[in-house]
Amino acid sequence: MNKYLSNTYLDVSAATITNIVHMDDSIAVYCDDTIFYPQSGGQPCDLGYMTIDGLDHMVDYVEITELGVAHLMKANSMNKEWLGEKCIQNINMGRRIFNAKSHTAGHLISHIFEKMNNNLSPIKGHHHPDSSYIELIESERSNDSFSLELISLEIQKLTKENSRAVQSIELNLSEVQSLRPLLSKFIPQTTKIRMVAIDGFLPVPCGGTHVSNTSELSNLKITRIRRKKDRIKVSYSIN
Ligand SMILES: [Zn+2]
Structure with a gap:
């Protein structure tokens, strides 16, 4: 590795x-x-x-x-x-840490949405400066809308008074299939799968770099939440 x-x-x-x-x-x-x-x-x-x-x-x-x-x-x-x-x-450590923060922030936001609506699964992440966003897809179509204020409040809690450890773990493909049935179809079908696990949330397959605690994401801000059919696109900024 x-x-x-x-x-x-x-x-x-x-x-x-x-x-x-x-x-x-x-x-x-x-x-x-x-x-x-x-x-x-x-x-x-x-x-x-x-x-x-x-x-x-x-x-x-x-x-x-x-x-x-x-x-x-x-x-x-x-x-x-x-x-x-x-x-x-x-x-270049400045660039690495910025990218790791942006990437970890994408996971944290996905988890908050998943907890609010268990029909949602993260499907895409784009972690570039000035244009970071994640997309979630609904397994059953709804017209639920999401409050930017409520999500922002949750982020504040999870990055400050109730921050969480972030770890990498390895799971077998069969374990990933039972934990993440939708996502498991889109990943390489290898025997061991690297997962990112934020304490208290469902681990997700990922090969990126992450910070070790959500307290490093205290500057995270949601800038826009948009629905397009069965997809929710959430834009954010971090520094
Ligand atoms: Zn990741």
Whole structure:
């Protein structure tokens, strides 16, 4: 398991370069482990740099390919000698924590809606600066409306006087199917599923990075709640 999945707060780590794929004027560097989160699941990738042979090389983008987590960098004449070399990975921690907060906030908001209406399931999350939102889908169509004030009050409670621990757990596919029958159809059908568990709420499958307690989300604000047929879109901001 790559380190970004087990520790949100780790910003420097050593690894070994295991593969390099050359493109026009850039390269994709693969390592035996990484703290860089690859762009996926509605969460932006980490940025930062790798120190190799005493020199710092910017990581411009990180994505998942069939070969693993690809760290994209500008090509240079030294790249061919990097295979098997040690590197020190450094991520921009401000960006990481913002993304982890935004992502965890999406889960917390989903849970609040699910508790208010058990017909709702989270279906989509988009955790980018200035445009964060989640979408929930109704299993049975209703015309329920949701009060922004009431939801905001609940957020205030759950991020301040009644804050909750956030943990990653692993469950078997069969356990996920019984806990989350709708969502379990949309995830990779692997034997072990990584779940995010906010204390007191139903765990949800997720491969993102999260903060360790909802008290870190005290600036969370809901900006808009919109219904479109059987979908509820909730926009929010956090800093
Ligand atoms: Zn998540």
